[in-house]
Amino acid sequence: MTHTTLVTSIDESTGKTAITLALAQLAREGGESVSYMKPKGTRLQSNVGKTMDDDPMLARELLGLDAEMHEMEPIVYSPTFVEQAIRGREDPEELRDTVAERFDSIAADADHVFVEGGGSLTTGGIVDLTDDQIADIIDARVVLVATYERPSDADDIIAAADRLGDRLDGVVFNLVADANFDALETDVVPFLEGRGITVYGVLPRDRDLAGVTVGELAEELAADVVTDVPTDGYVERFSVGAMGADEALRHFRRTKDAAVITGGDRADIHTAALEAPGVRCLILTGGHRPSGSVVGKAADKGVPILLVQTDTLTTVDRAEKVVRSGRTRDAETVATMRSLLADHADVDGLIGH
Structure with missing residues (x-):
């Protein structure tokens, strides 16, 4: 049976790509055959989405995948697509079927599929394809990536947890500044865990990833x-x-x-x-x-x-x-993220072992 992990985030630019690919590499090293999908392509160089999102290309290279780009990224979530959807020219039911078909194709020979969310948790709402809705379509457990600057940020995590329900497996905090580390680990993490939300790790802000x-x-x-x-x-x-x-x-x-x-x-x-x-x-x-x-x-x-x-x-x-996003996404970025996860997170928990 194929395991599926969807990595989503409350905000854009929180390190989802590096975390998703690092976890996929770690799962592969643990003996699993892995694959990757990003149902909504959101990192586009042009309004009409002619230039593909870089993230699936990096996944193909780092994970040695054969899948075609259109399989890994069935929906190009460009400004033009959004305009057409708002005018009623995209059929949400057809799009859901497309995502399900592409996922089945990608999952066919994999023990574990790692799925990267698009933008933020709520991206895709206009066509009923937010990350929580995609998790339902592909039967995925969800890892939520969050950042932390002030105690009130816990509000957003509680709201996201409510939205994701039983699909939420746990949270990883990323890009945490030194000044915020103690308050997060001492107060916020125990608070969230008291609410039944597992926190798998608190990753410090890293110069190579932050700048x-x-x-x-x-x-x-x-x-x-x-x-x-x-x-x-x-x-x-x-x-x-x-x-x-x-x-x-x-x-x-x-x-x-x-x-x-x-x-x-x-x-x-x-x-x-x-x-x-x-x-x-x-x-x-x-x-x-x-x-x-x-x-x-x-x-x-x-x-x-x-x-x-x-x-x-x-x-x-x-x-x-x-x-905030540390826009360089390459093999080195993913290697740095792997080190951060190994040092500051429960990797087995994140992979679902």
Whole structure:
């Protein structure tokens, strides 16, 4: 009989891909034949979904799978698909049948299928294909990936547990900052376990998984890089330049591995940011090109300038999602996640042994 584990998360960008593939590798090393599926492809390079999600491609490579992309990822959950679904041009019943058929095909020769959820737990609701609904279709046990910053985050976990019901096998916390580790392990984990929710592990935030390079950030934001300097520096946080220049300089000097996001017309802020040693790049919003002197100074300091068309608030929101997810997904990322799971989680429990 085939075992099926679906890995979902409360929010987007929580490390689902790395966790799903790391667990699949560990199960395979334990003697199981494994396969992979991501019913809803959500990591797309184009609105119409012509470019496939990278995650199944990585799964094929790391797990040595023969399945075709359209089998592993039957629904391309692109903005165009969503628009068509809202207009009633997608049939939820047909989509459910497609998911079930593809799953049966993928599961035919596998002891254990690892299924990656799409986006967040509720992604797919417009076509009745949220992750809990998919778990029902394919009869999967569910591992919930969560992050933790404050005690009230437990509300979301309780709500997700209620939604998943008996399908929920347990929770893994990922990307947990050092400052939040003790409160989570001392207070929140026992609280959740007292409510009947198993916590399989608390994984610390790892530099290799948490940060993204300036180049990756530029790609994800569709930014125009206006400087000719290396873009391999790491960004872990953002600083918004919305204050006076003197205050900005004091603020920027206290930060490290930061990208400063500010309007392209704020030359005073650009100059202040370029004086601070912890600033890895400038992200200038609103499509305003900086002055030649700012570009020249940035080139001298080796600090890339990224130009985006969106406003500052939208840019901050998008950039934070990118950094939260540590967008690089490759063999090295999965290897790092395997080490984290081995050190900080009950791997046998997660695999269902």
